[in-house]
Amino acid sequence: MKMEERKIIVSRLLEWFRRHGRSYPWRENTEPYRVLIAEIMLQRTRADQVLPVYRSFLEKFPDPTFLAEAKPEEIEEVFAKLGLKWRAEKVKNLARVLVSEYDGRIPDTRKGLLSLPGVGEYAADAVLCFAYGRNATVIDANVCRVIERLFGLKPIGEARRDLRFRRAAQRLVPKRKARELNWAIIDLAAIICTPKNPKCDKCPLEEVCLYKRKRDVAA
DSSP states (O other), rough: HHHHHHHHHHHHHHHHHHOOOOOHHHHHHOOHHHHHHHHHHHHTSSSHHHHHHHHHHHHHOOSSHHHHSSHHHHHHHHHHHTTTTTTHHHHHHHHHHHHHHHTTTTSSSSSHHSSSSSOHHHHHHIIIITTTTOOOOOOHHHHHHHHHHHHTTTOSGGGGGHHHHHHHHHHHHHSSSSHHHHHHHHHHHHHTSSSSSGGGGGGGTTTTOOOHHHHHHHH
C-alpha cells in the first residue's frame, strides 16, 4: 500500500463515518467498564439486539463491584434476553477478578486485559482503542472482509489470525483518529461491505477497491 493510497482510504473512511456512522451508547460513553461489557455482549451478536440489553445491564450493574456482588441468576436473567445465558458465568468471574486483582479498574494493557476471564484479542484491542484511545487495530471477521476485498488478500486459514490482515489494517489506523477509523471499518462492513450483495456503488472506497474493479470487469 502506497502512502498516497493510504491517505485516500483513511480520509474517505473518516468522511463517510462522519456522515453515516452508527450511534451507540458504548461509543458515546467510552468509560472502560462500559466498553468492555459492550464488547462481551457484541460477540457474535448484532448491535441492535445488544442495545436494550446493554442499557438494562448497566442499570442493574453500573460498575464491577455491583456485578461481583450480584447473584448469578440476576446476571443470567439479563443475558438470557440475548440467548447467551451461558455467558453470565464468565461475566461473574470477570467481575470477581476485576475487584480482587484490579481494585475494580479495567486494565489498560493488552496483557492485563487478556488475563481476564472471557476477554479475547478482539475485546482487548477494542478496550485499548475505544476506551483508552490507544492506536490499536481491532480485527474480526467483518473487518477482515473489508481488508480482503479492498486489497485482494486471500486468507491463509482464519483471516483474523492471518498476520497479513492485521498488518494491512494496522497501516490504515492513524494515531489521532484510531477510534473513528476502526468504527468506520466496522460500520462499513455492516452497512456497505456486507457478506452477500455488497453495495459497492455506495462505498466510499469503490475507486481504490480491488474487489470492485474485478466485479466491474466481470460484469
